[in-house]
Amino acid sequence: MSTLFEKIGGEGAVDAAVDIFYRKVLSDDSISHFFETTDMEAQHAKQKAFLTMAFGGPNNYTGADMRAAHAPLVAKGLNESHFNAVAGHLQATLEELNVPADLIAEVMAIAGSTKDDVLGL
Amino acid sequence: MPNITYQGxxxxxxxxxxVLETLLRNGVLVPYSCGAGACHTCMLHCQKGDVTERSQKDIKPALKSLNYFLACQCTPESDLEVALPDDEDVYVSARCVEKQQLSPTVWRFRFEIAVPLFYHAGQFVNLKNEAGWLRSYSLSSLPVEDEHLEIQVRRMPEGQMSHWLADDFDVGMHIELEGPNGHCIYTDGEAEKPILMVGTGTGLAPLIGILRDALHQGHSGPIHLYHGARTQDEIYLHDTLNELAQQHSNVHYHACISGDDVGEMKAGRAADVAMSDHSDLKGWRLFLCGAPEMVKTMRKNAFLAGASMPDISADAFTTPEH
Incomplete structure (x- = not known):
């Protein structure tokens, strides 16, 4: 039985998705300010790490890391509407890449499971 | 918390x-500039203790084995004893063999060094004078074609080192050189890919090197070079670049003036002109060199216009703090 990460296409799928996803996020004025930094390359790498995790791939994320990493953003007003906007872009990215619906559902479930930690709830 | 020992x-x-923050917070003035692990100005020698892997990621193997590390990238996990680099480990002596003024504010310097330096056009070196002033300069020479190393220096109004180079440093004199560093280089294997280069001021220096490197390696796709300045007299090597464009049908050179009097050149900031000429950058390779704001904005716009992030190479000028 292959894992979600294998079924979705592994690292190649992450590489294909990261530019599309990050482009959507940066083009969305309601959330782009959370993602715009002087170091776009590092930010791009972070999006890649996030997608790897959401795709069920190897990662070292812990809830505590998620919480700590997003705390400065929560202080700047990050809330559920922003979280949902990002999730929407993730879903649209996967649809654009013709990922089967059942796999998209699994990815969205993993992404959704980070919500409390991301928003510091 | 770990202790950082410096000069006893x-x-x-x-x-x-x-490590850099600890030293600066305590009033210990060690050289530094970009704070991002790029310029290598803050490189220190660790004499006791273990530095982090991250702080040595980009250090040359020979220096790594001597325990050199970047102070701005090292969050220590245990006690460290550190010192400024030993000059003989890190620096080679470079002799100036040519100094030429290219514009009212830009000078070209050519150097010879006793030991061959293996570098790629577009990388940068750090120069240190006898007063200990340390600055980074990009290499515009091409190792396979040029006998000497070349840098281009713009006289910055507040720039201590650039004034010294322009006014007091001359042919026959020596300066200490460390490098090469940086990853803004032409990589072969994609000869047909279109290339977009945008540079402001002496951001042109690495771009000329990278352009010549691409041509030398047989790049066949179109190469568009946009050089931006505020006034026409700040556009330098204009004839050289026009000639290069005439000799190579795939090379397109655009001088852009952001001020009012543009003459025969293009009106507008180089990055804006480049983006309006090329709105779809999917599949393009980009090189961005110059003012940090321009590089940052252009990187984002190029990415949004379809360029893949790994295909965007940038070399932003770093502003020295002291």
């Missing part, structure tokens, strides 16, 4: 503080 005195590091 121990300084206690705050949580999450880098």
């Amino acid at each position: 005195k121990a300084y206690s590091a705050e949580p999450d503080e880098t």
